[in-house]
Amino acid sequence: MGSGRVLRLVHLYPELLNLYGDSGNILVLRRRMEWRGITCEVEEVHTSDHPSFVDADIAFVGGGSDREQRIVCDYLLEVRGELAAFVEDGGVVGAVCGGYQLLGHSYLMGDEEVRGLSLVDLYTDRGTPRLIGNIAVESRISPQPIVGFENHGGRTHLGVGVEPMGKVLHGFGNDGKTGEEGCLYKNVVGTYVHGPLLPKNPGVADYLIARALERRYGAAELEPLDDAAELAANKVMCDRLMAQEPEG
Amino acid sequence: MRLISAAATGLGRLVHWGLTKVLHRNASQLPGRIALALDPQLIAHLRERTGKGSIVVCGTNGKTTTNNVIAASLEASGMRVLCNRAGANMVAGVASALLLSGAADWAVLEADELSTIHILPQLRPTYLVLLNLFRDQLDRAGEIDHVQDTIVAALAASPSTTLVTCGDDPLSMGVAVRAAQAGIRVLTFGMGEDLGLAPDRVPEARFCQACGTELRYEYRSYAQLGKFSCPNCGFAHPELDFVATAVAVDREGVSFDFSRPGEGTRRIHADFGGVYMAYNLLAAAAAASLAGVDAAHFQQALDGYHPANGRLQRFDVDRREVVLNLAKNPTGFNQNLSLLLADDRPKAAFLVVNDNYNDGRDISWIWDVDFERLTGGEGMCRVIAGGHRANDVQVRLKYAGIEARIADSVGEALCQVGDLPAECPLYVLTNYSALWSAKDELESLGEHHG
Numbered sequence: 001m002g003s004g005r006v007l008r009l010v011h012l013y014p015e016l017l018n019l020y021g022d023s024g025n026i027l028v029l030r031r032r033m034e035w036r037g038i039t040c041e042v043e044e045v046h047t048s049d050h051p052s053f054v055d056a057d058i059a060f061v062g063g064g065s066d067r068e069q070r071i072v073c074d075y076l077l078e079v080r081g082e083l084a085a086f087v088e089d090g091g092v093v094g095a096v097c098g099g100y101q102l103l104g105h106s107y108l109m110g111d112e113e114v115r116g117l118s119l120v121d122l123y124t125d126r127g128t129p130r131l132i133g134n135i136a137v138e139s140r141i142s143p144q145p146i147v148g149f150e151n152h153g154g155r156t157h158l159g160v161g162v163e164p165m166g167k168v169l170h171g172f173g174n175d176g177k178t179g180e181e182g183c184l185y186k187n188v189v190g191t192y193v194h195g196p197l198l199p200k201n202p203g204v205a206d207y208l209i210a211r212a213l214e215r216r217y218g219a220a221e222l223e224p225l226d227d228a229a230e231l232a233a234n235k236v237m238c239d240r241l242m243a244q245e246p247e248g
Numbered sequence: 249m250r251l252i253s254a255a256a257t258g259l260g261r262l263v264h265w266g267l268t269k270v271l272h273r274n275a276s277q278l279p280g281r282i283a284l285a286l287d288p289q290l291i292a293h294l295r296e297r298t299g300k301g302s303i304v305v306c307g308t309n310g311k312t313t314t315n316n317v318i319a320a321s322l323e324a325s326g327m328r329v330l331c332n333r334a335g336a337n338m339v340a341g342v343a344s345a346l347l348l349s350g351a352a353d354w355a356v357l358e359a360d361e362l363s364t365i366h367i368l369p370q371l372r373p374t375y376l377v378l379l380n381l382f383r384d385q386l387d388r389a390g391e392i393d394h395v396q397d398t399i400v401a402a403l404a405a406s407p408s409t410t411l412v413t414c415g416d417d418p419l420s421m422g423v424a425v426r427a428a429q430a431g432i433r434v435l436t437f438g439m440g441e442d443l444g445l446a447p448d449r450v451p452e453a454r455f456c457q458a459c460g461t462e463l464r465y466e467y468r469s470y471a472q473l474g475k476f477s478c479p480n481c482g483f484a485h486p487e488l489d490f491v492a493t494a495v496a497v498d499r500e501g502v503s504f505d506f507s508r509p510g511e512g513t514r515r516i517h518a519d520f521g522g523v524y525m526a527y528n529l530l531a532a533a534a535a536a537s538l539a540g541v542d543a544a545h546f547q548q549a550l551d552g553y554h555p556a557n558g559r560l561q562r563f564d565v566d567r568r569e570v571v572l573n574l575a576k577n578p579t580g581f582n583q584n585l586s587l588l589l590a591d592d593r594p595k596a597a598f599l600v601v602n603d604n605y606n607d608g609r610d611i612s613w614i615w616d617v618d619f620e621r622l623t624g625g626e627g628m629c630r631v632i633a634g635g636h637r638a639n640d641v642q643v644r645l646k647y648a649g650i651e652a653r654i655a656d657s658v659g660e661a662l663c664q665v666g667d668l669p670a671e672c673p674l675y676v677l678t679n680y681s682a683l684w685s686a687k688d689e690l691e692s693l694g695e696h697h698g
Contacts, residue, residue, distance in 0.1 A: 015454055019383075019391075024615030027647050047462070065391045071460070134609065149610040196615045199643050229646050233639035 006039040007057040007212050013072045014044050014062070017099060020149070022062030024196035025094065028205050029058065036223050038209070047071070051079055053086035057212040063097025063194050066109050073102055073114060080117050087119050092212045093188040096197055100182065100190035101154055108154070120185045121159030128153070131172035135193055136241045137181045139166025142203030147237045148193035156192070158183055165191050170241040187211040200237065202230045256287035257294070260347040276336035280343030291339075291370035294346040295355075298330065302355035302371055303535050306364055306399070307379025307420070309580050310528040311337065313559050314379060315358035317532040321541045321549035327353040335557065339366040354539060361395045369405035376403065377412045377535050379528065381419035382471060384577040385608030396423050404430045412534055414438060414527065415486045416473040422457030425483065437490035437534045440507075442467035442475075443497070443523060448582050448618060458483040470523050470586075471579045490534035495526055499591050502526045506533045506543075514543040518550045520560045522587040524580075558683040565662060565694035569673040572686055575599075576607065576679040578616040584677050585621050591675075594627050596668060598661040599652075600634040600678035600686065601641050607680045611637050619648040629668055632661045635682050658689045 011026050026042060033040040045051040053059060064072065076083065087093060093103075101107040104116045107124035116123070130153045137146040146166060155175035158164060164174065165182025173181030173192065182191035189208065191197060198205040202225070210220040260283030267275035283290050295302065305315040312335040319331040330352035332345035337360045345357060359367050361381075368376065378399065381392055400423055403409060411427050413420045415436030424434045447468050454462055454472070461480035468474035477484035492504040493513075502525050503517040518529055529550070536546050555561055563570040575581040588597060603609045614637075622628045631652045633641035638654045645652040655661040658676055665674055678686050 018616070020610070021612035021615030024612075024644070024647070027615070031647055065393060067393070067460075132610075149612060151610065194612065196612050196644075199615070199647065200640065229639070229643050233643045236639045 005037070005213065005217060006041060007033060007209070007216065008041045008043065008055055010051060010053065010056045010059045011042055011044045012051065012059060012061040012099075013047065013075070015046060016068040016072050017062035017064040019063045019065060019068075020097065020151075020194045021196050022096065025060060025062070025096070025198045028196075028198040028202075029060075029209065032202070032205050032225065033209060035225055038213075047075065053079075053082050053091060056086060056091060057216055058092040058094065058208055059083070059086065060094045061096070061099030061102065063099060069098040069102065070109055070114060072098075073116065076102065076117055077115070083117060084119055087186060087188055090187050090211070090215045092208050092215070093119070093190075094197075094208055095188065095190040097152065097192055097194040100192060101156065103183070103188065103190050104156065120183055120188060120190065121162050122156055122183055122190075124154040124156045126153050127155045127176070131176050131192075133171055134237065134241055135171030135173065135181070136169040136238055137166040137171075137173065137191075137193065138169050139182075141165065141184070141189065141207040142201055144201065144203060144231065144234050145169055145238050146191075146193055146197075146201045146204060147234055147241070148197055148200065150192040150194060152192050165189060170244065187215070200230060200233045202227045250293060252287045253290055253293035256283040256290050257347045259283055259286060260344065264344070264348055276332070276334050276344055277338070277340045278344075279347060280340040280345075283347055284340060284343050289370065290343055291346060291367060294343070295371050297346070297349070297351050298353065298355040299351065300327070300353045301374030301539070302357065303375045303377060303539065304364070304367060304371065304373045305356070305358045305377045305379065305531075305535075306361050307377070308361070308382040308384045308577065309583075310379050310524060310531075311335070311358040312557060313525070313555065314377065314528045314532045315356055316557075317529065317549060317553060318377075318535050318539075319356040320553055321532070321536040321546045322354050322356065322539060324545040324549040324552075325541045329353065330355045332357050338363045342367050342371075362398050364402035365398050365405075368402040368409065372406045373409050375410050375412050375535055375538060377531055378414070378420050378423060379531055380414055380417050380473065381423075382577055382579040383613070392419060396426075399423050400426045400430065403427045403432045407431055410435060410538075412437065412531070412538065414473065414531070415488045416469060416475070416527075418457055418463060418472055418476050418483075421483070421486065424486075425457070435489040435534070435538075436486050437530050438485070438488045438492070439469050439495060439526075439530075440488065440491040440493040441495065443469050443495055445470060445523065445586070448579070456481060456483050469527075470583060473527070490530065490537070492526060492530045497521075497523050497526060497590070502529065504530070506530065508534075508537060516547060516550065518553070520555065522583055522590065524583040558687040561687065561690075563690045563694040565690065567670040568662070568665075570658075570662070570676060570690055570694065571673060572676045572678070572683075572690060574680065574683050575677040578613050581617040581677065584675075585618065588675050589621060589624075589627075591673065592627065594629050594668070594672045595675060596630040596632070596665045596672060597622070597628070597675045597677065598632045598634055598655065598658065599641055599645075600676065600682040601637045602635045602679055602682040603637050604681040607682075611640060614641060614644045617644075619645055619650065623649045629672055630665055632664055634661065635678065658686050659693060662693070
């Protein structure tokens with residue numbers, strides 16, 4: 001098993017959206033495929049490129065400053081139709097932080113409403129204060145709570161029927177009120193758990209890989225890996241957060 | 249001095265006396281905090297104590313060393329200097345340093361970038377040295393744009409200050425251009441040549457500060473520092489006022505020719521540091537020369553400068569050399585890895601990452617550090633992870649292809665390298681809050697040798 005399988009990973013604008021160690025997510029996807037004998041072809045899309053999603057299996061979009069997020073949004077609006085077709089066809093999308101906001105109908109940059117990609121029925125406005133801190137989320141896509149860090153001024157509101165990625169166990173999540181974090185739509189995962197989302201949450205990484213394999217090859221068995229280090233890092237942070245008073 | 253300032257100063261000194269003599273506590277912040285509560289204008293009134301002027305040093309990496317070298321060189325020239333040497337660089341730390349000192353010729357003060365807005369308008373320093381800007385502690389400081397805005401506003405409120413900054417750094421030059429537009433005099437320092445080093449993997453500031461076009465580089469020194477220009481607008485590396493050429497960086501330290509157009513060239517040498525240190529020393533030499541320090545006194549200060557603050561401090565523990573250094577953000581860490589890899593001996597490393605408030609609680613940045621470079625050569629014998637986030641460091645290293653164990657302390661890390669020959673040094677790289685416990689431990693375990 002494993003021989004000959006190839007997945008193509010499109011990393012959108014890494015030079016713009018790389019605020020919080022986003023390259024770690026790509027590295028983790030690549031290694032976890034390679035360790036299973038799956039070839040991972042990473043295509044970095046730069047500002048001078050015209051991205052194509054026709055042969056893509058996974059698209060990944062990270063987080064950046066407001067200014068950089070705006071530049072990326074303008075580029076992606078030009079290929080919105082193709083990206084939407086990819087999503088509707090079950091293409092896998094991982095979108096983190098600013099990238100998560102781009103999935104929706106709109107977000108705010110200062111007081112200006114910026115049109116988003118409308119790939120998922122959600123929109124983002126702002127609130128004060130910024131929601132900053134460690135976060136833990138219970139989610140059906142990961143056997144362990146998803147742990148990481150969030151830092152966002154935006155408050156994201158899901159449309160009726162859009163499933164959140166999970167339930168906030170510690171931290172703020174989409175808007176600091178509903179107790180919901182992120183979104184799941186077809187094979188799209190959007191979340192405020194930023195930067196190295198995948199290293200400490202190998203279940204999420206494997207979820208993305210499995211969905212892509214399923215779509216490309218019809219079967220999604222993944223050989224188990226030795227995740228002792230990853231799960232220990234996950235547990236240390238989980239235990240710490242569960243022992244603390246809730247934030248906010 | 250106004251009565252209220254005199255009272256605030258007296259109270260601050262009393263608090264300092266109580267803390268240090270009665271309670272035997274560190275007193276670098278509280279005296280200033282209490283005195284400022286009584287007299288918020290205190291810094292403005294204490295500025296009168298410096299006869300010749302003041303120099304404030306800020307920038308993401310290298311503040312403490314640069315600041316202390318400038319102070320030492322002024323002292324070597326016979327000046328009386330007031331300085332916050334311990335690195336307490338928020339407004340309370342600066343106020344403490346000012347109120348505890350007697351009259352001085354120069355105040356030389358390091359300041360946290362975001363604190364400049366509280367310090368500059370009152371102190372109105374002769375020079376502000378801005379070393380560099382890198383992403384650091386995004387959860388606390390916010391994005392770099394915000395740091396830049398703050399420094400520009402601080403300068404605008406202190407129009408008599410001259411900005412001395414790194415012409416090789418587009419982010420610092422972004423501040424300089426805006427400061428110049430506000431009428432601030434700007435002088436720049438930088439490398440006058442290509443150092444021929446490999447670029448970091450995740451560069452910052454690839455885009456023009458003025459128009460957003462991707463910058464072009466003739467060469468890079470490290471991170472985003474180099475000879476840059478925007479192909480679209482006029483934003484570019486400036487004609488430098490203070491230049492380093494014939495730069496030599498190796499395990500023995502750094503040396504370069506320092507020149508100021510219209511004046512002679514002189515060789516500067518220090519037996520510590522890497523490329524980033526060449527920039528720090530160049531900045532220090534520029535500020536010192538502006539303050540009237542001559543070449544001989546500057547070199548004399550460097551010869552006598554032995555970092556004792558955990559920055560590149562060397563210890564001897566049971567005949568094993570242990571090198572302690574601060575590494576608190578991706579650029580700082582990458583520079584440390586360069587330094588470590590320039591050591592041609594077999595060696596081990598203990599990488600310690602804490603996530604206290606003053607470290608920044610978000611450690612996502614460890615994924616931007618090029619740990620992959622440690623797998624390149626033969627010389628890296630062992631890597632050990634430590635700190636509150638040891639498990640995260642271990643995972644990061646795993647994905648870089650490095651199997652690392654975890655140690656709870658420097659002592660335990662030394663035990664884990666006990667089977668390696670004594671000639672194999674241990675590099676201990678820690679972020680901010682982990683530095684002090686590592687330093688204390690090493691001071692009790694071994695002998696400090698400069």
